Amino acid sequence: MNKDLLGIGDLTRDEIYAILDTAEAMREIGQRAIKKVPTLRGKTIVNLFYEPSTRTRTSFEIAEKRLSADTLNIAAAQSSVLKGETLADTALTIEAMQPDMIVLRHASSGAGHLLSRICRSRIINAGDGTHEHPTQALLDAFTIREHKKRIEGLKVTIVGDLLHSRVLRSNAILLTALGAHVWICGPSTLVPAGIDRLGVRVSTIVDEAVADADVIMMLRIQQERMHGAFLPSLREYFVTFGMTAARVARAKPDVIIMHPGPMNRGVEIASEVADGPYSVILEQVANGVAVRMAVLYMLGGGQDGD
Amino acid sequence: MTKTLLKGGRVVDPANGRDGAFDVLIDGDRIARVGRDVPVDAGTKVIEIPSGLVICPGLIDMHVHLREPGQEHKETVATGTASAVAGGFTAVACMPNTNPVNDNAGVTEYILKKAAEANLARVYPIGAVSRGQKGEELADIAELKQAGCVAVTDDGHPIATAMLMRRALEYTTMFHLPVIEHCEEQTLKGDGVAHEGFHASALGLRGIPGEAESIMALRDISLAELTRGVVHIAHMSARQTLDAVRWGKTRGARVTCEVTPHHFVLTDEMLGAPIAYDTNVKMNPPLRETADRDAMLAGIKDGSVDVIATDHAPHHYDEKRVEFDRAPFGIVGLETCVSLCFDRLVHSGVVSLARIVELLSVNPSRILNVPGGSLAEGAPADISILAPDLRVTVSAARMKSKSRNTPFDGWQLRGGVAATFVGGRAVFVNENVSIDL
Numbered sequence: 001m002n003k004d005l006l007g008i009g010d011l012t013r014d015e016i017y018a019i020l021d022t023a024e025a026m027r028e029i030g031q032r033a034i035k036k037v038p039t040l041r042g043k044t045i046v047n048l049f050y051e052p053s054t055r056t057r058t059s060f061e062i063a064e065k066r067l068s069a070d071t072l073n074i075a076a077a078q079s080s081v082l083k084g085e086t087l088a089d090t091a092l093t094i095e096a097m098q099p100d101m102i103v104l105r106h107a108s109s110g111a112g113h114l115l116s117r118i119c120r121s122r123i124i125n126a127g128d129g130t131h132e133h134p135t136q137a138l139l140d141a142f143t144i145r146e147h148k149k150r151i152e153g154l155k156v157t158i159v160g161d162l163l164h165s166r167v168l169r170s171n172a173i174l175l176t177a178l179g180a181h182v183w184i185c186g187p188s189t190l191v192p193a194g195i196d197r198l199g200v201r202v203s204t205i206v207d208e209a210v211a212d213a214d215v216i217m218m219l220r221i222q223q224e225r226m227h228g229a230f231l232p233s234l235r236e237y238f239v240t241f242g243m244t245a246a247r248v249a250r251a252k253p254d255v256i257i258m259h260p261g262p263m264n265r266g267v268e269i270a271s272e273v274a275d276g277p278y279s280v281i282l283e284q285v286a287n288g289v290a291v292r293m294a295v296l297y298m299l300g301g302g303q304d305g306d
Numbered sequence: 307m308t309k310t311l312l313k314g315g316r317v318v319d320p321a322n323g324r325d326g327a328f329d330v331l332i333d334g335d336r337i338a339r340v341g342r343d344v345p346v347d348a349g350t351k352v353i354e355i356p357s358g359l360v361i362c363p364g365l366i367d368m369h370v371h372l373r374e375p376g377q378e379h380k381e382t383v384a385t386g387t388a389s390a391v392a393g394g395f396t397a398v399a400c401m402p403n404t405n406p407v408n409d410n411a412g413v414t415e416y417i418l419k420k421a422a423e424a425n426l427a428r429v430y431p432i433g434a435v436s437r438g439q440k441g442e443e444l445a446d447i448a449e450l451k452q453a454g455c456v457a458v459t460d461d462g463h464p465i466a467t468a469m470l471m472r473r474a475l476e477y478t479t480m481f482h483l484p485v486i487e488h489c490e491e492q493t494l495k496g497d498g499v500a501h502e503g504f505h506a507s508a509l510g511l512r513g514i515p516g517e518a519e520s521i522m523a524l525r526d527i528s529l530a531e532l533t534r535g536v537v538h539i540a541h542m543s544a545r546q547t548l549d550a551v552r553w554g555k556t557r558g559a560r561v562t563c564e565v566t567p568h569h570f571v572l573t574d575e576m577l578g579a580p581i582a583y584d585t586n587v588k589m590n591p592p593l594r595e596t597a598d599r600d601a602m603l604a605g606i607k608d609g610s611v612d613v614i615a616t617d618h619a620p621h622h623y624d625e626k627r628v629e630f631d632r633a634p635f636g637i638v639g640l641e642t643c644v645s646l647c648f649d650r651l652v653h654s655g656v657v658s659l660a661r662i663v664e665l666l667s668v669n670p671s672r673i674l675n676v677p678g679g680s681l682a683e684g685a686p687a688d689i690s691i692l693a694p695d696l697r698v699t700v701s702a703a704r705m706k707s708k709s710r711n712t713p714f715d716g717w718q719l720r721g722g723v724a725a726t727f728v729g730g731r732a733v734f735v736n737e738n739v740s741i742d743l
Contacts, residue, residue: 006582088627108629109510110583117581129631131510166510193513194504228496 160219364396376405475535648721
């Protein structure tokens with residue numbers, strides 16, 4: 001494994017599978033009465049979050065605690081930023097206290113790369129701007145594999161705000177690397193230029209994109225997208241792209257519906273779909289802990305854990 | 307007055323149709339004679355120029371940011387002109403986006419005073435088009451001209467309204483000043499930080515399409531036709547803009563354009579590798595895709611491009627050591643330009659050395675209407691001595707500029723600068739070239 005996990009491109013195919021396999025074992029720990037193993041005892045992990053996040057931060061924190069790491073949460077947006085400290089200086093200050101890993105969430109794409117160049121600690125990207133969110137893609141792959149027993153050859157359709165989504169980029173890279181046929185679908189104003197070079201099929205017709213899909217993955221639509229004239233209204237978005245039961249019916253009968261959260265019911269996804277029989281949205285959350293335990297173990301406890 | 311003879315070497319002086327072995331006799335601060343076997347009297351100092359070196363009219367960089375007054379932590383007139391002469395430039399034209407803005411004679415005079423104190427390269431200030439570069443009302447352009455400004459521009463702050471650009475082009479015709487435009491349609495640029503294309507998309511960086519540049523170039527060229535004003539398109543980066551300039555020239559509009567070395571050498575692939583999110587590849591306009599880079603090379607070759615200018619934009623280490631989208635735009639360029647021109651344009655067969663001298667000396671002097679661009683007898687003895695085959699390893703740490711923000715650090719290039727003469731005085735001698743002064 002590389003020193004850091006900044007994006008899916010840092011992982012080989014074998015390493016991705018190794019993480020998914022390790023996550024199977026990690027999930028079992030979460031089902032025990034005493035949900036704790038000593039794997040990362042004595043390791044210090046700093047969760048450095050520059051953006052508000054409940055689900056990712058909580059997921060990492062539970063994963064760290066189950067592995068017995070000492071964890072520290074820094075909501076940087078409320079502290080050093082207000083005092084004018086740069087990201088580099090904040091990171092070096094934290095480094096001086098000898099942590100083993102820094103889990104970083106930041107609004108700027110590439111923030112983890114900056115830390116990677118100046119820090120000795122291992123950097124785990126927990127979402128950087130509109131670039132990547134690698135642990136989300138790993139937990140999504142884990143969830144898909146659990147249901148479909150494979151990833152290669154599946155049709156995975158990702159629908160939503162493609163332009164601003166780090167979940168999209170990580171999933172597109174990971175799933176195509178593992179041999180899935182990835183379709184991405186959204187309004188033409190929200191399709192990143194040249195994105196087909198990632199090996200994905202781009203469509204603006206949702207009925208075509210979801211036809212015979214094995215997996216439908218929804219992306220969040222943010223309210224403020226109307227301001228950049230990306231969308232006329234959320235109502236029109238729902239009519240044109242919203243995932244309704246009728247659209248789900250065009251997919252394979254055993255399709256699964258995924259969403260990285262938080263959801264906007266009635267905007268990108270109808271409640272009947274979110275709460276319906278195909279939905280694996282809460283399983284994704286549960287699997288997130290196991291997958292993050294696997295990543296932390298392999299980066300921090302695997303090789304030099306003695 | 308002391309006389310100096312530069313003996314040997316290849317004189318490349320396209321303005322006078324010379325390319326060959328000539329001697330150059332300097333008398334005081336002027337060129338006295340250029341010819342074969344120029345006779346010398348007893349008091350004349352003879353400098354043997356090793357064969358293989360090139361003697362050409364002093365290079366002029368018509369687009370640099372000297373940052374003084376107001377941002378002396380990035381660069382000063384003294385360090386910027388030291389950087390210029392080390393890069394083979396005998397003159398630079400400096401942009402008005404200082405603090406305060408160079409929109410009045412006081413600031414112009416301050417810059418010229420600092421340049422006189424530094425006493426290295428000649429400095430030609432460029433004034434603001436609009437007061438405070440705010441794009442609202444015209445600056446006192448007659449006063450700026452009187453104080454020594456050679457052009458006007460709101461560089462860094464494109465002129466947003468067609469009406470103000472029209473008035474600027476009309477008004478400057480009275481003073482024979484070109485209006486230099488940083489073409490960028492602001493609403494289309496938005497908060498973009500990199501060229502809109504695959505690489506920015508994959509890295510999650512907000513894009514700036516080439517059309518943000520070409521749309522404004524088309525507007526300005528049309529307005530130049532309307533007004534008979536003179537517009538110079540700064541740091542052109544997009545192939546669409548080059549087409550716009552060609553269209554304007556065909557129609558007889560008074561339009562010229564410049565390209566930076568980084569736009570004819572690099573592409574947006576640099577955003578991801580070798581250093582992902584390197585803030586030293588963040589500049590405005592952004593590095594564009596291969597088709598644009600190749601178009602710039604074609605324009606240099608076919609004559610559509612008039613000038614190579616560096617857009618030397620020093621920024622402090624602290625300012626660049628931040629997240630990509632928070633870093634300021636720009637790189638230093640004065641000390642890498644000549645090497646990049648030799649390596650990527652001359653040795654690779656794109657253009658001749660004489661054409662490089664046109665792009666870096668003859669044309670900037672003509673467009674700005676300043677002395678230079680020629681080794682004619684009686685002209686100022688501003689002379690660049692170039693070493694076409696010198697092996698150069700770019701070292702940011704050893705640059706004379708106060709800032710080090712270059713993506714070319716460590717690059718190995720063929721071709722460099724041997725010495726720089728301003729007004730007959732050697733202001734830079736490269737220790738790696740054996741010239742005995």
